[in-house]
Amino acid sequence: MRDELTASFPILGIAAWSGTGKTTLLEKLLPQLNEHGLQVAVIKHAHHSFDVDQPGKDSYQLRSAGAAPVLVASHQRFALMQETPGQEEPDLAKLIAMLVPHHPDLVIVEGFKTWPIPKLVLYRDGIGDASILTGKWVAAIAANRLSSIDVTEGVPRLDLDDIDAIARWVVAWINAKK
Numbered sequence: 001m002r003d004e005l006t007a008s009f010p011i012l013g014i015a016a017w018s019g020t021g022k023t024t025l026l027e028k029l030l031p032q033l034n035e036h037g038l039q040v041a042v043i044k045h046a047h048h049s050f051d052v053d054q055p056g057k058d059s060y061q062l063r064s065a066g067a068a069p070v071l072v073a074s075h076q077r078f079a080l081m082q083e084t085p086g087q088e089e090p091d092l093a094k095l096i097a098m099l100v101p102h103h104p105d106l107v108i109v110e111g112f113k114t115w116p117i118p119k120l121v122l123y124r125d126g127i128g129d130a131s132i133l134t135g136k137w138v139a140a141i142a143a144n145r146l147s148s149i150d151v152t153e154g155v156p157r158l159d160l161d162d163i164d165a166i167a168r169w170v171v172a173w174i175n176a177k178k
Contacts, residue, residue, distance in 0.1 A: 002116040004137075007096050010177040012170065013109045013119035013137070017128025022110050025122060025142070025166070032167035033106070038174070041104040043095050045111025052079055092117075106174055120170070122160060123149060139173065142166055 005011060016022050026042065033040050053060040059072045059081070069082035084090070092115045099107055109117060113132075118139035121132055125145050133141055133151055140156040143149050151157060158166050 004116050004118070005093055005096065007107070008100060009104050009107060010174050011096060011107045011109060011117045012139070012173065013112060013115065013117045014122065015111075015113045015119045015132060016122035016124075017132065019127050020122045020124045021160070022122060025160070025163070026108065026110065028163045029167055029170070032163060033170060036167070036171050038105040038171070039103070041099050041102060041107045043092070043099075043107060043109045043112075045090065045109075053081060106170070118173075120166070124160065140169055 014022050014026065030040055030042075053063060053070075053072075059070050063070045063081055063083065069080050071078060071080045090112075092109065092112050096107060109115070113119075116137060119137050121138050121141045123130065123133055123141060123143040125143075130149060133143075133149060138152065138155055140158060141149070141151050142158040142160040144160045149157070156169060158169055160166075
Protein backbone atom coordinates (compact mmCIF):
# COMPACT_ATOMS: atom_id res chain seq x y z
CA MET A 1 0.00 0.00 0.00
CA ARG A 2 1.22 3.49 -0.80
CA ASP A 3 2.41 5.89 1.87
CA GLU A 4 0.07 8.69 2.91
CA LEU A 5 -0.16 11.55 0.45
CA THR A 6 0.88 14.67 2.36
CA ALA A 7 1.08 18.42 1.86
CA SER A 8 1.72 21.53 3.94
CA PHE A 9 -1.97 21.43 4.92
CA PRO A 10 -4.23 18.59 6.10
CA ILE A 11 -5.96 16.53 3.42
CA LEU A 12 -9.22 14.75 4.26
CA GLY A 13 -11.06 12.51 1.86
CA ILE A 14 -14.82 12.17 1.86
CA ALA A 15 -15.55 8.65 0.65
CA ALA A 16 -18.95 7.08 0.07
CA TRP A 17 -20.93 5.14 -2.45
CA SER A 18 -22.81 7.17 -5.06
CA GLY A 19 -26.12 8.41 -3.69
CA THR A 20 -24.99 8.55 -0.06
CA GLY A 21 -24.98 12.36 0.03
CA LYS A 22 -21.32 13.48 -0.20
CA THR A 23 -22.09 16.78 -1.91
CA THR A 24 -25.16 17.41 0.27
CA LEU A 25 -23.05 16.92 3.38
CA LEU A 26 -20.32 19.23 2.06
CA GLU A 27 -22.87 21.94 1.23
CA LYS A 28 -23.87 21.96 4.91
CA LEU A 29 -20.41 21.34 6.37
CA LEU A 30 -18.40 23.98 4.48
CA PRO A 31 -20.25 27.01 5.94
CA GLN A 32 -19.70 25.61 9.45
CA LEU A 33 -16.00 25.09 8.82
CA ASN A 34 -15.82 28.66 7.50
CA GLU A 35 -17.45 29.83 10.77
CA HIS A 36 -14.55 28.15 12.58
CA GLY A 37 -12.25 30.43 10.57
CA LEU A 38 -11.05 27.72 8.21
CA GLN A 39 -10.26 28.28 4.55
CA VAL A 40 -11.26 24.99 2.94
CA ALA A 41 -10.43 23.95 -0.62
CA VAL A 42 -12.25 21.07 -2.30
CA ILE A 43 -11.07 18.72 -5.03
CA LYS A 44 -14.00 16.89 -6.63
CA HIS A 45 -13.49 13.79 -8.77
CA ALA A 46 -15.73 13.53 -11.82
CA HIS A 47 -16.32 10.10 -13.34
CA HIS A 48 -17.36 11.62 -16.65
CA SER A 49 -16.22 14.18 -19.15
CA PHE A 50 -17.16 17.72 -18.25
CA ASP A 51 -16.58 21.18 -19.66
CA VAL A 52 -16.62 24.48 -17.79
CA ASP A 53 -16.27 26.33 -21.06
CA GLN A 54 -18.83 26.99 -23.81
CA PRO A 55 -18.53 26.67 -27.58
CA GLY A 56 -18.36 30.09 -29.19
CA LYS A 57 -16.54 31.75 -26.30
CA ASP A 58 -13.02 33.05 -26.90
CA SER A 59 -11.55 30.78 -24.22
CA TYR A 60 -13.18 27.73 -25.82
CA GLN A 61 -11.80 28.68 -29.23
CA LEU A 62 -8.31 29.25 -27.82
CA ARG A 63 -8.36 25.92 -25.99
CA SER A 64 -9.63 24.18 -29.12
CA ALA A 65 -6.79 25.81 -31.06
CA GLY A 66 -4.25 24.19 -28.74
CA ALA A 67 -3.62 26.61 -25.87
CA ALA A 68 -2.78 24.60 -22.76
CA PRO A 69 -3.63 25.64 -20.17
CA VAL A 70 -6.14 28.45 -20.62
CA LEU A 71 -6.77 30.71 -17.66
CA VAL A 72 -9.89 32.87 -17.80
CA ALA A 73 -10.13 35.62 -15.19
CA SER A 74 -12.55 38.34 -14.17
CA HIS A 75 -13.00 40.47 -11.08
CA GLN A 76 -15.22 37.73 -9.58
CA ARG A 77 -13.37 34.46 -10.31
CA PHE A 78 -10.90 32.64 -12.46
CA ALA A 79 -10.91 29.21 -14.08
CA LEU A 80 -7.91 27.23 -15.25
CA MET A 81 -8.64 24.72 -18.01
CA GLN A 82 -6.09 22.09 -18.96
CA GLU A 83 -6.63 19.30 -21.46
CA THR A 84 -5.39 15.91 -20.26
CA PRO A 85 -5.50 13.65 -23.33
CA GLY A 86 -4.53 10.06 -22.69
CA GLN A 87 -4.74 10.42 -18.92
CA GLU A 88 -6.78 7.57 -17.49
CA GLU A 89 -7.43 9.12 -14.08
CA PRO A 90 -6.50 12.46 -12.55
CA ASP A 91 -3.34 12.49 -10.44
CA LEU A 92 -4.45 13.61 -6.99
CA ALA A 93 -0.90 14.50 -5.93
CA LYS A 94 -0.61 16.95 -8.86
CA LEU A 95 -4.01 18.46 -8.09
CA ILE A 96 -3.07 18.97 -4.45
CA ALA A 97 0.20 20.61 -5.50
CA MET A 98 -1.83 23.14 -7.50
CA LEU A 99 -3.51 24.26 -4.26
CA VAL A 100 -0.28 24.94 -2.34
CA PRO A 101 -0.05 28.63 -3.38
CA HIS A 102 -3.56 29.19 -1.97
CA HIS A 103 -2.51 28.12 1.56
CA PRO A 104 -5.77 26.40 2.55
CA ASP A 105 -6.26 25.29 6.14
CA LEU A 106 -7.75 22.05 4.83
CA VAL A 107 -8.27 20.32 1.50
CA ILE A 108 -11.30 18.08 1.29
CA VAL A 109 -11.13 15.50 -1.46
CA GLU A 110 -14.45 14.15 -2.69
CA GLY A 111 -13.93 10.83 -4.44
CA PHE A 112 -10.47 9.37 -5.12
CA LYS A 113 -11.44 6.47 -2.80
CA THR A 114 -8.28 4.45 -3.43
CA TRP A 115 -5.75 7.23 -2.76
CA PRO A 116 -3.78 7.00 0.50
CA ILE A 117 -5.33 9.86 2.46
CA PRO A 118 -7.28 9.88 5.73
CA LYS A 119 -10.98 9.59 5.02
CA LEU A 120 -14.26 10.48 6.60
CA VAL A 121 -16.38 7.64 5.26
CA LEU A 122 -20.09 8.26 4.82
CA TYR A 123 -22.42 5.30 4.94
CA ARG A 124 -26.17 5.07 4.49
CA ASP A 125 -28.06 1.80 4.98
CA GLY A 126 -29.11 0.30 1.68
CA ILE A 127 -26.54 2.15 -0.44
CA GLY A 128 -23.50 0.13 -1.39
CA ASP A 129 -21.88 -2.43 0.83
CA ALA A 130 -20.24 -2.01 4.21
CA SER A 131 -16.75 -2.88 2.91
CA ILE A 132 -16.12 0.87 2.55
CA LEU A 133 -16.12 1.14 6.36
CA THR A 134 -12.87 -0.72 6.80
CA GLY A 135 -9.35 -0.01 5.71
CA LYS A 136 -6.15 1.68 6.71
CA TRP A 137 -7.26 5.18 5.69
CA VAL A 138 -10.62 5.34 7.52
CA ALA A 139 -10.25 8.20 10.03
CA ALA A 140 -13.94 8.38 11.02
CA ILE A 141 -17.32 7.14 9.91
CA ALA A 142 -20.53 9.12 9.59
CA ALA A 143 -23.53 6.83 9.20
CA ASN A 144 -27.29 7.15 9.37
CA ARG A 145 -27.58 4.15 11.74
CA LEU A 146 -24.57 3.99 13.99
CA SER A 147 -25.70 0.97 15.98
CA SER A 148 -26.10 -1.20 12.89
CA ILE A 149 -22.48 -1.01 11.68
CA ASP A 150 -19.33 -2.75 12.77
CA VAL A 151 -16.20 -0.63 12.55
CA THR A 152 -12.60 -0.94 13.53
CA GLU A 153 -12.05 -0.24 17.22
CA GLY A 154 -10.95 3.33 17.87
CA VAL A 155 -12.51 4.75 14.69
CA PRO A 156 -14.88 7.57 15.67
CA ARG A 157 -18.52 7.08 14.70
CA LEU A 158 -20.62 10.11 13.88
CA ASP A 159 -24.26 10.61 13.01
CA LEU A 160 -24.47 11.38 9.29
CA ASP A 161 -27.27 13.86 9.93
CA ASP A 162 -25.51 15.74 12.76
CA ILE A 163 -23.53 18.34 10.81
CA ASP A 164 -22.49 20.15 14.00
CA ALA A 165 -20.84 16.99 15.38
CA ILE A 166 -19.15 16.29 12.05
CA ALA A 167 -17.82 19.88 11.93
CA ARG A 168 -16.50 19.56 15.49
CA TRP A 169 -14.78 16.29 14.58
CA VAL A 170 -13.17 17.85 11.47
CA VAL A 171 -11.87 20.82 13.49
CA ALA A 172 -10.48 18.50 16.18
CA TRP A 173 -8.92 16.28 13.49
CA ILE A 174 -7.22 19.32 11.89
CA ASN A 175 -5.93 20.49 15.27
CA ALA A 176 -4.53 17.02 15.99
CA LYS A 177 -2.69 17.14 12.64
CA LYS A 178 -0.87 20.36 13.55
